[in-house]
Amino acid sequence: xxxxxxxxxxxxxxxxxxxxxxxxxxxxxxxxxxxxxxxxxxxxxxxxxxxxxxxxxxxxxxxxxxxxxxxxxxxxxxxxxxxxxxxxxxxxxxxxxxxxxxxxxxxxxxxxxxxxxxxxxxxxxxxxxxxxxxxxxxxxxxxxxxxxxxxxxxxxxxxxxxxxxxxxxxxxxxxxxxxxxxxxxxxxxxxxxxxxxxxxxxxxxxxxxxxxxxxxxxxxxxxxxxxxxxxxxxxxxxxxxxxxxxxxxx
Amino acid sequence: xxxxxxxxxxxxxxxxxxxxxxxxxxxxxxxxxxxxxxxxxxxxxxxxxxxxxxxxxxxxxxxxxxxxxxxxxxxxxxxxxxxxxxxxxxxxxxxxxxx
Numbered sequence: 001x002x003x004x005x006x007x008x009x010x011x012x013x014x015x016x017x018x019x020x021x022x023x024x025x026x027x028x029x030x031x032x033x034x035x036x037x038x039x040x041x042x043x044x045x046x047x048x049x050x051x052x053x054x055x056x057x058x059x060x061x062x063x064x065x066x067x068x069x070x071x072x073x074x075x076x077x078x079x080x081x082x083x084x085x086x087x088x089x090x091x092x093x094x095x096x097x098x099x100x101x102x103x104x105x106x107x108x109x110x111x112x113x114x115x116x117x118x119x120x121x122x123x124x125x126x127x128x129x130x131x132x133x134x135x136x137x138x139x140x141x142x143x144x145x146x147x148x149x150x151x152x153x154x155x156x157x158x159x160x161x162x163x164x165x166x167x168x169x170x171x172x173x174x175x176x177x178x179x180x181x182x183x184x185x186x187x188x189x190x191x192x193x194x195x196x197x198x199x200x201x202x203x204x205x206x207x208x209x210x211x212x213x214x215x216x217x218x219x220x221x222x223x224x225x226x227x228x229x230x231x232x233x234x235x236x237x238x239x240x241x242x243x244x245x246x247x248x249x250x
Numbered sequence: 251x252x253x254x255x256x257x258x259x260x261x262x263x264x265x266x267x268x269x270x271x272x273x274x275x276x277x278x279x280x281x282x283x284x285x286x287x288x289x290x291x292x293x294x295x296x297x298x299x300x301x302x303x304x305x306x307x308x309x310x311x312x313x314x315x316x317x318x319x320x321x322x323x324x325x326x327x328x329x330x331x332x333x334x335x336x337x338x339x340x341x342x343x344x345x346x347x348x349x
Contacts, residue, residue, distance in 0.1 A: 082321075083325070086321065086322070086325065087325075182336060185336065185339060185340060185343055186332065186335075186336040186339060188343075189336075189339035189340070189342050189343050190335075190339060192346075193339065193342060223328070223332075224332075226328065227328060227329070227332040230325070230328070230329055230332075231329075231332075234329075
């Protein structure tokens with residue numbers, strides 16, 4: 001695959017360091033001269049874009065005359081905040097930063113493939129959604145242990161009836177681990193499928209018809225980022241809440 | 251008009267049937283993989299379509315009865331649709347792996 005200019009740039013900057021790090025982990029990159037792949041450089045690019053937006057919002061923050069960027073940030077904040085309030089309920093503010101970042105990162109990674117210079121959606125490679133899903137998994141389990149204590153959280157896997165615990169415990173553990181798989185495959189397969197649909201549209205008639213595929217891709221990107229955020233919230237609720245009723249919902 | 255319709259329908263069928271004539275007679279081994287992929291994906295997509303249709307129908311009904319509960323209904327609708335859809339996508343990934 002042709003390396004993008006941005007990939008070459010990142011490789012020029014961090015190539016040797018990344019190669020050393022990969023060597024330390026025992027991973028051999030496909031192209032030793034370019035240890036940073038296109039996928040990863042696009043991820044890095046969307047990370048930098050998000051960082052720039054956050055810094056810009058922080059610098060131009062003002063009560064009297066809010067700028068356009070601040071309006072956008074407030075909209076996103078309100079959007080994720082209202083959903084977090086609805087799902088997690090009381091004390092959702094602690095988790096809002098994480099779920100908003102997940103939402104924005106997934107959204108940007110889904111949409112960056114639509115930009116003309118790039119022909120690749122980072123989230124259509126299974127490694128990218130897997131990383132985000134793993135972060136979510138670790139995050140919600142960490143808060144589960146923190147909120148309920150080690151004993152309380154493990155007991156939470158046992159179910160309400162004590163004599164069913166030997167049966168329920170393995171099932172619950174497996175179902176929690178399967179969440180990583182389902183989060184990963186949902187995002188990856190959606191993005192791959194919508195990429196393929198665009199390709200098929202190109203092969204049928206390469207003028208104006210692919211626009212429908214691209215539009216579908218944009219819509220699917222939005223919905224999948226939204227669903228990823230909702231699921232992260234629901235898993236958090238299941239881990240953090242003390243009563244069984246809300247834990248059942250997840 | 252009716253006759254013309256029949257002519258066009260016959261023509262359409264004939265156009266579709268052209269690849270059949272083009273096939274050579276004694277091909278050795280027929281690959282069943284495309285058939286399996288088509289059947290599997292078709293089954294998964296069709297059944298998920300049924301499920302999503304039921305979910306959407308109930309959500310629309312609920313929305314018509316109680317427009318005030320829009321936010322909650324939409325939330326669970328989107329979640330449910332995502333869960334149902336992911337089953338089709340699991341099939342898709344399976345087919346992609348085993349292709």
